[in-house]
Amino acid sequence: xxxxxxxxxxxxxxxxxxxxxxxxxxxxxxxxxxxxxxxxxxxxxxxxxxxxxxxxxxxxxxxxxxxxxxxxxxxxxxxxxxxxxxxxxxxxxxxxxxxxx
Numbered sequence: 723x724x725x726x727x728x729x730x731x732x733x734x735x736x737x738x739x740x741x742x743x744x745x746x747x748x749x750x751x752x753x754x755x756x757x758x759x760x761x762x763x764x765x766x767x768x769x770x771x772x773x774x775x776x777x778x779x780x781x782x783x784x785x786x787x788x789x790x791x792x793x794x795x796x797x798x799x800x801x802x803x804x805x806x807x808x809x810x811x812x813x814x815x816x817x818x819x820x821x822x823x
Contacts, residue, residue: 724774724811725774725775727771727772727806728771728809729769730766730804731804732803737767737795738767748787755776755782757816758771759772811823
């Protein structure tokens with residue numbers, strides 16, 4: 723099952739910018755199972771929307787990439803308050819990438 727995840731984070735959007743830059747320097751998107759990633763600033767911080775090939779790919783991505791990179795960027799500071807909402811993706815079309823689900 724293709725898994726969608728919405729993550730709302732109560733932290734300055736600059737926190738996202740720093741984590742995002744560090745992740746781009748380390749990960750190969752073609753091997754992670756990540757199909758779509760986007761983020762936006764919100765009134766309380768930022769929101770990230772991801773679509774993963776499967777729950778297993780999501781859990782591996784969090785464990786092996788997102789978690790360690792976030793911890794490194796935060797430099798030992800406590801993780802900001804976060805709300806995670808999962809959903810089953812019913813349709814996804816990325817024409818330039820040749821992805822349809």
